[in-house]
Amino acid sequence: MMLRGRCFGFIEKGIPLSSSVDGVYIYRKSKNMLYKKENWNVNWNNEQKEVVLKSGSHMFAILDQTSGLRGGDGYVTGLTFFSYVDSAKNDFRGKSTTDLIVSHFGLYNLNHEAMYYCVVNGGYLPALGELILVFNHINEINKCKDKAGLSLINIVSGWEYISSTYKDKRIVWVMPFGGTASYKAYGNTFNVIPIKQI
Numbered sequence: 001m002m003l004r005g006r007c008f009g010f011i012e013k014g015i016p017l018s019s020s021v022d023g024v025y026i027y028r029k030s031k032n033m034l035y036k037k038e039n040w041n042v043n044w045n046n047e048q049k050e051v052v053l054k055s056g057s058h059m060f061a062i063l064d065q066t067s068g069l070r071g072g073d074g075y076v077t078g079l080t081f082f083s084y085v086d087s088a089k090n091d092f093r094g095k096s097t098t099d100l101i102v103s104h105f106g107l108y109n110l111n112h113e114a115m116y117y118c119v120v121n122g123g124y125l126p127a128l129g130e131l132i133l134v135f136n137h138i139n140e141i142n143k144c145k146d147k148a149g150l151s152l153i154n155i156v157s158g159w160e161y162i163s164s165t166y167k168d169k170r171i172v173w174v175m176p177f178g179g180t181a182s183y184k185a186y187g188n189t190f191n192v193i194p195i196k197q198i
Helices: 094-105 113-120 128-136 138-147
Strands: 003-007 010-016 023-028 033-035 049-055 058-062 066-070 160-168 171-176 182-185 189-192 195-197
Touching: 023 138, 049 128, 049 138, 058 128, 066 113, 094 113, 094 160, 113 189, 128 138, 128 160, 128 171, 160 182, 160 189
Parallel strands: none
Antiparallel strands: 003 010, 010 033, 023 033, 023 049, 049 058, 058 195, 066 189, 160 171, 171 182
16 A cells, blocks of 8 residues: 655655565655655655665664674573574574673673664664675665665675674674675674664
8 A cells, every 4th residue: 555645746655564565665754654765755854764674574674884893792591593504594583682682781781882882773783684684685775875865884895794693602693795694703893784673
């Protein structure tokens, strides 16, 4: 279902969240509606908005990235570990993993800089499967961010982005842009792309 309305001569073509199909959208919070970039009115750029990715049952907003943050350890009861890349790629539980680690350490005692950054900015650290979805749609995400006047995600080949998916208590899965998933000790510094449930 697409809703239409006039806004200063512009035909508004918003899509309700529940009616969206797979794709990348700009989310207009005041209307609780999604817009394809070609239907976005730049006069709305002073409103609250986010770029949203929908893929199957997964829908989340992509927030502003940062770099140079350390990961944290996985010494947390109840944390699931993914020893092999094929199973790690199917982890989409970034929100629940972030919540579990924050509840264990407490937000202000959290030794996980990357996760702390995500939480204080209203999001969570994506699981590896969620991070792969972002990379698979990065060009369209940046086109939507540009149209909405939002900061683009830097696309630098080889830059490693941390996920909330753990191989074991000391090793996290990471995704280098333009590469394949690998793993590193949590104490390294990484790039971070927070995401947020819609």
